[in-house]
Amino acid sequence: LAKTTQPISMDSYEGQEVNITCSHNNIATNDYITWYQQFPSQGPRFIIQGYKTKVTNEVASLFIPADRKSSTLSLPRVSLSDTAVYYCLVGSGNTGKLIFGQGTTLQVKP
Amino acid sequence: KAGVTQTPRYLIKTRGQQVTLSCSPISGHRSVSWYQQTPGQGLQFLFEYFSETQRNKGNFPGRFSGRQFSNSRSEMNVSTLELGDSALYLCASHRGLAGGPPYQETQYFGPGTRLLVL
Numbered sequence: 526l527a528k529t530t531q532p533i534s535m536d537s538y539e540g541q542e543v544n545i546t547c548s549h550n551n552i553a554t555n556d557y558i559t560w561y562q563q564f565p566s567q568g569p570r571f572i573i574q575g576y577k578t579k580v581t582n583e584v585a586s587l588f589i590p591a592d593r594k595s596s597t598l599s600l601p602r603v604s605l606s607d608t609a610v611y612y613c614l615v616g617s618g619n620t621g622k623l624i625f626g627q628g629t630t631l632q633v634k635p
Numbered sequence: 636k637a638g639v640t641q642t643p644r645y646l647i648k649t650r651g652q653q654v655t656l657s658c659s660p661i662s663g664h665r666s667v668s669w670y671q672q673t674p675g676q677g678l679q680f681l682f683e684y685f686s687e688t689q690r691n692k693g694n695f696p697g698r699f700s701g702r703q704f705s706n707s708r709s710e711m712n713v714s715t716l717e718l719g720d721s722a723l724y725l726c727a728s729h730r731g732l733a734g735g736p737p738y739q740e741t742q743y744f745g746p747g748t749r750l751l752v753l
Contacts, residue, residue, distance in 0.1 A: 568746055612677075612678060
């Protein structure tokens with residue numbers, strides 16, 4: 526099952542675009558990639574999910590290159606309220622098991 | 636629509652005791668997954684229940700068990716508690732329409748139960 530690696534922390538300023546990359550070198554053909562956001566004292570909240578290429582929704586974009594060994598969550602024009610921990614998750618299509626990354630703490634400054 | 640609820644929110648136990656945590660999924664959701672979150676190990680998948688059957692299981696010892704009732708509510712039990720079991724236990728639900736594993740549909744997490752083992 527794929528092991529996921531993310532940067533521990535990132536800083537940004539309001540209005541900037543933030544890109545958080547997750548490495549998952551051993552990802553299998555049937556594995557999906559999902560990103561979650563977590564605020565203190567709350568459960569994680571779904572942001573976006575993808576399998577390959579690019580996925581976009583109203584809050585983020587997810588870029589997955591052809592080899593699928595990494596994925597990048599892109600948050601356009603972040604605000605102070607985007608300060609949170611962001612988790613990358615790889616879900617196995619073969620075993621149903623889920624592997625979370627260690628999380629990236631994003632600090633958005635004014 | 637009410638979100639996922641977990642009870643109790645906080646719990647203190649001593650080593651050797653057992654504990655039962657409860658999770659009520661969003662109405663209409665048939666799948667419930669449980670996760671353990673600690674500062675050292677991060678978020679780890681425990682198991683998933685779908686239609687009262689355990690469908691997927693993570694790499695946790697047999698002291699961790701669960702069950703799901705016909706109304707989709709789920710309980711998680713930890714027996715013979717160890718200090719290392721201190722953690723935030725999260726449950727998440729999803730519709731389960733496709734009958735597939737949790738990652739295929741959006742999971743909705745509850746606020747968690749914070750367990751402290753002394």
